[in-house]
Amino acid sequence: MSKGLPRLVRVLVYGLVLFINIAQAQTIYTLTGRVTEPSGTPVPFAGIAIKGKTAGTTTDDQGRYRLSTKQSGDSLLVSCLGYQSRTYPILPFQNQTIHVTLVPTSQRLEEVKIYGKGGDPAYRIMREVIRHRDEYNPDLLTAYEYESYTKIEAYINNVEQNITTGKGITKPRRGPVGRLLSRLPTITDDDGKPAVPIFISEQFSSYYHRSSPEKAKELVRKTQVKAVGVTDGGLISQFTGTSFQQYNFYRNYLNVLQKDIPSPIADVWQGVYTYRLIDTVSVGESVCYQIDYQPKRTSDLAFAGTIWIDTTTHALVQVEAQIDKWANINFIDEVHIEQEMEPTPAGAWLPVRDSAWVQRLPTARATAPGCWPPAIQLRQQYH
Numbered sequence: 001m002s003k004g005l006p007r008l009v010r011v012l013v014y015g016l017v018l019f020i021n022i023a024q025a026q027t028i029y030t031l032t033g034r035v036t037e038p039s040g041t042p043v044p045f046a047g048i049a050i051k052g053k054t055a056g057t058t059t060d061d062q063g064r065y066r067l068s069t070k071q072s073g074d075s076l077l078v079s080c081l082g083y084q085s086r087t088y089p090i091l092p093f094q095n096q097t098i099h100v101t102l103v104p105t106s107q108r109l110e111e112v113k114i115y116g117k118g119g120d121p122a123y124r125i126m127r128e129v130i131r132h133r134d135e136y137n138p139d140l141l142t143a144y145e146y147e148s149y150t151k152i153e154a155y156i157n158n159v160e161q162n163i164t165t166g167k168g169i170t171k172p173r174r175g176p177v178g179r180l181l182s183r184l185p186t187i188t189d190d191d192g193k194p195a196v197p198i199f200i201s202e203q204f205s206s207y208y209h210r211s212s213p214e215k216a217k218e219l220v221r222k223t224q225v226k227a228v229g230v231t232d233g234g235l236i237s238q239f240t241g242t243s244f245q246q247y248n249f250y251r252n253y254l255n256v257l258q259k260d261i262p263s264p265i266a267d268v269w270q271g272v273y274t275y276r277l278i279d280t281v282s283v284g285e286s287v288c289y290q291i292d293y294q295p296k297r298t299s300d301l302a303f304a305g306t307i308w309i310d311t312t313t314h315a316l317v318q319v320e321a322q323i324d325k326w327a328n329i330n331f332i333d334e335v336h337i338e339q340e341m342e343p344t345p346a347g348a349w350l351p352v353r354d355s356a357w358v359q360r361l362p363t364a365r366a367t368a369p370g371c372w373p374p375a376i377q378l379r380q381q382y383h
Contacts (some may be wrong), residue, residue, distance in 0.1 A: 044082035122275035137250035154199035
């Protein structure tokens with residue numbers, strides 16, 4: 001019995017440790033408090049984060065915050081533009097209140113003078129984005145690889161032609177092609193028009209990239225193409241893979257349909273775009289500033305859309321970019337790009353989901369159907 005007792009003790013100890021780990025993993029820790037200046041003035045939009053973790057939030061307009069998370073840590077990091085960052089210890093309690101005092105830096109008066117001229121708070125955030133941009137640019141990685149799933153679809157959504165009768169009444173009329181396509185299964189596009197699929201491409205591939213010298217390679221693992229009038233999709237898959245849509249918004253310019261368009265976080269951001277801070281929202285595991293941007297001049301070849309910026313790192317988390325027909329790209333009515341990004345252990349943020357679609361303008365006499373080709377790309381297992 002003396003030999004069996006130590007074994008029983010070890011089993012009990014292991015069971016107790018396992019129980020404690022499971023209990024900690026299911027525990028929700030709640031931190032509350034208020035962030036103020038030494039004078040008691042509240043500090044709005046301050047970043048609250050558990051040091052070394054992804055959990056975070058921001059203060060409201062009264063400087064109050066509430067952070068509920070399953071992630072535990074030993075330090076609370078509080079930061080805000082124009083203030084010295086502070087770190088406070090976190091006690092091993094499920095609920096606790098931590099009030100924070102931030103001391104203004106010597107540059108704060110200069111910032112107040114700038115925004116006193118009527119500038120939007122988005123410009124203050126954008127300056128930080130530009131300052132940290134090179135830290136998260138994928139181009140600075142020596143090499144990386146990932147697996148990619150790409151799906152491209154094309155639809156016809158303009159199968160009717162307006163005609164005017166002898167009485168001056170205008171009504172739609174379908175030609176022979178329109179009558180044939182109307183018998184096929186349809187969906188609706190963004191304008192509510194019926195859209196008939198004519199092309200679908202799916203591809204799973206491995207993508208490899210090296211920076212110096214710059215070289216990229218894509219190995220197509222599996223592919224499937226179905227289209228009107230296409231019997232062999234092997235050749236088409238070479239033009240619809242991962243390399244077909246590589247958009248890096250950390251570069252100064254993006255090449256879209258053979259046009260160089262400035263990124264909303266390019267070096268020339270102030271000369272091309274106007275910005276407006278909309279809200280602070282959660283995007284996945286990140287708390288982000290939501291900022292809308294527009295070209296300063298409608299005649300400029302530039303994007304319009306929304307960017308989501310991480311409140312603690314000022315990295316680009318998500319972007320929506322659109323080009324309308326006023327950009328004067330031949331035969332194109334609209335281009336829409338969406339991208340979601342996640343951080344890597346090396347520091348760079350790489351896209352995990354891309355989505356893009358192009359709306360083709362009909363011909364002058366509206367006799368040819370319009371083409372609406374949306375595309376989606378998912379990426380995983382970065383190395």
